[in-house]
Amino acid sequence: MEPLTTEMILVMIMIGVAIFLFIAEWVRVDVVAILMMVALPLLHLVTPKEAFVGFSSNAVISIIAVIIIGAGLDKTGLINRLVRPVLRVAGRSESRVVIAISLTVAGISSFMQNIGAAALFLPAIQRVSKMLKIPLSKLLMPVGFSAILGGTITLVGCSPLILLNDLLEPFHLRPFHLFDVTPIGLALVTSGIACFILFGRFILPRGSMDSAEAGPAPELRHALEELGEPYELHTPADFTHYREPVVVEDLKRRYLVNVVGIIEPPDFKLLSPAPEAEVRSDIDFLVYGRERDVRRMAEEEGMMLKDALEVFKDDVSDTTSGTVEAVVAPRSPVAGKTLNQINLQDRFRVTPLAIYRHGETYRAEIGDLVLNVGDAILIQGTWHRLKLLQEERSLLFTTPIDVELMRPEKALWAGLWLAVALTMIMIFKIQLSVSLMTGALGMVVTRVLSIDEAYRAVDWRTIFLLAGLIPLGIATEKTGTAAWIAHAVLNAIGTVQPIILLTVIGILSTVFTLVISNVGATVLLVPLVVNMAMAAHADPRMAALVVGLATSNSFMLPTHQVNALYMGPGRYRSVDFMKAGIVISVVFIVVMIGMIYVVYGV
C-alpha cells in the first residue's frame, strides 16, 4: 500500500470541510461547491483547467439542456396533459400521488439517465404540487430518490452498471445480463417508496406551501381562505321562470358570493362578468365565496352546487388565474375614488373581492367605498388581465405575478423536439449532452420558448453545485486518496465471511459515491473488490455488483445530480437530505445485501 502523502491529507481535509459546511450551512451548498472549485487549484490539488472542467462535463450540459426541454414542455401545456392521467389514477391523496409519480419516474429512469428522468419530471411535479396544494418538499425528495433507485432496475439504468461488464472483462468473469439486476432494483425501489409512505412524515421536512411556489404570501393566503374558495354551480332549466331576473350583482349583495365566470348560452365562457350580467337557466357558473355563503345561496336561489369544478376547472388553476393583493399607493390616481368609479370590472375584466382597511375586511358593497391610501384590494382574474392592470400602475401589487403565458399551439413542436432528442439518444446512441442540447435548441428555434426564457429556466444553484463538486472527485482520485482509503479499509477488516465483506464493500461504495462521482467510485473500487473477494473466497462478481449498485446509494448529501437538481426547487437543506438519506441508505444496504443473498445465494 502507498504511503499517506500530504496531498492525500489535504484532500481529506477538503472533503471534511465540504461535508462540515454542507451540514453547518454557514453558506449555501452551491457556495460550498464554488469554494471547492477555487480552493482545490489554489492548493495545487487539481490543475486550474480541472477545477472548472465540471462546467463542460457531459452531466452538467445534459442537465442544462434537459431543464430547457422540460420548461418548453411545461410552457406548451404538454406536462399538464401528461400529469392529468397520473392524477386521475392517484386522486388527491398525497401518498397515492407520491407512489404514482415515483413509480413512473423510477420506470423511466431504469432505461434512461436518472438525471434526465428527474429533470423532465420537475415541471410536472411542480404543477402537481400547485394543483393539489401538496408542498413541493413532500413530493420532490421521494421522486428524486426513486429516480436514483430506478437506475438499478436494469443494467443500463445508470452509469456504474453500464460500466460494470467492461470492468469485469480483464478478470475473465461472466458478464451480467440486462435484467440480472432487476429483482434487486425492484426491491430497492419498492422499499425506498415504502419508506417515504410509512415514515415520510418523520423523515421529510415539514414543508408548507411555500410562498414562491404556491403564489400568494402567507398573510394573503389567510385572507384568501377567509374569502373562500372557488365553487361551481349549475342553474336548473326553470331557473328564470316566474321570478325576477337574477344578476351577478344580486348574488354578491345577497350572499357575498362573487361570480367570476359564467356561461352565456349556448356555451360562451365569460370570465369576470359585469355586475349586470344575468344568471340564466341551465348554465354553469363559477363563484368565489365562503362555503357557508355559497351553500346558502344554492339553497335559497334553487341552484345546484357541484362537488367539484368541471367546466371552469382550467380557469381557476393557479397557472391561468388567481387572486392578487393590490394596495392603493400614496399619490395613486385611484385614491379618493370608489371601485365603482375606477370600474376595474369593465376596463380589465377582473373582479375585486374585498377591501382590507385597518385590519378589517370589507366584503359587502365595496364598490361604494372611497379608497384610501393604504387600502388593500383583493382582486381575482386571469393572470393575463391582472398583468395589464399592474402595468397601468394605478395600484401597487404586493403579490408578484409570475404570469407564464402558455403556448399550447406549440405543443406539437415541443413534443417533436423531445422525440428527436430521445431518438438521438436511444437509437443513434449520440452522446446525451449533444442530443439533449439539440432538442433544447430546436425548441428555441421553433419558438416554443424564447432564448431568454430558456436561460431563466436554468437553475444556476444546481449547475454550480454539480460543477463545483466534480474537481473534488478529481482530486480524490488523482492524488490516490480514494485508493488509499479503500485499501486501508479493506486491509483493516482482514478475512471475514463473504456476507460481511459485501456489506463493508457496500458501505465503502456508499461513502465514496457521496464525494466522488459514481463512475469514479466504480472504476476505482471494482478492480479492488474483485481481487479482495477472490482472496476471501467470496464471489468476485457479487462484490463488483455491490459496487455497481451501492454507487447509486447516494442520498445523504445533495451531491448526487438528482439531489442537487431537486434541492433548490424543494427548498431542502443539507440536514433534510441527511435525515431522509440515512434511513434510505441503511434500508438500501440491507435490502441490497438481503436480495443478493436471496437471489444469488451468497
Next chain:
Amino acid sequence: MAIITISRGSYSKGKEVAEKVAERLGYECVSRDVLLDASDRFHIPEVKLIRAIHDAPSILDRFKHGKQIFIAYIRSALMHRVANDNVVYHGLAGHVLLTGVPNVLKVRIIADMGDRIKAEVEREVINEEEARVLLEKDDEERRGWTKTLYGVDPWDSSLYDLVVHISKLTVSDAVDFICQAATRDQFKTTESHRRKMKNLEQACQVKAALVDPFFDVGVTAESGNVLIFTEAGDRQVNKLKKKAKELEKEIEGINNLEVHAGVPIPQDAV
C-alpha cells in the same frame, strides 16, 4: 296579500273603515298599539312614548335626538308587525313609516267637517262651536306631528293611492273600494316583496338597536348581510363598530355585518 295603511283624522270613520276592511279580507288590524310594542321591545317606559304621542311632538325635543330615536323604535315595531303581511294599519303616519315596503296600499279617509262635528257633539256632549274648535285643534296637532317628525303634510293627497271622502260615499263604499284595490295585482305580495320586507325588518331592527346613541347611522340589509353607514368621525366609528359586533351575535339572522364609514348613506337605508 297586501299591506294597507289608512291615514285619518278623528271622527272621520277611518277606524271603522279599517276594521271592516280587515274583517272582510281576514287581515290583522293594527293601530297605535304598535307603540306599546315598541315600549316593550326597547324597554322604554310606556309613559314616555304615550306622552310623546299625545302631547305635542316638542316633548321629544327634551331628549337628545328624541325624534330619531322615537321613529326608529316605532318603525321597527311596525315593520315587525307587518312583516308577516296581510295587515291593515290605521295610525300614525303609516305611509311614511312603511317607506320602502313595496306592496303598501296607502289610503286616506276624510270626512265632512259637519259630520265630524255632529259625531263629536254626540259623543262628548258639548256644543257645536266647542266641537269645531276641538276638532280643528286636533287636526292641526296631528298635522303638526307628522310634519315635525316625518317632514310631510298628511293632507297632501299625492302621498296616497286612494283618498276617500266619507260623505256621499259611505263607509261600506269605502270598504268596497279599498278591498277591491287591495286585491289588484300591483299589491299582491310576491316572493321578492316578501324578501324585501324581511330585509327592511332586519334593517329597522338593527337601526333601532343602534339609534341610541348612534342616531345618524343608515342601515341596509339584504339576505342577512347588514351594512351600517355612517359619516361620523373615527372615535365614534370605533364605538359603533364595537356595538355592531355585539349586535351581530344578539340579533338573529345576521350573516355578515360591516360598518362602512365615510360613505354617503344610500337613499334606501333605514
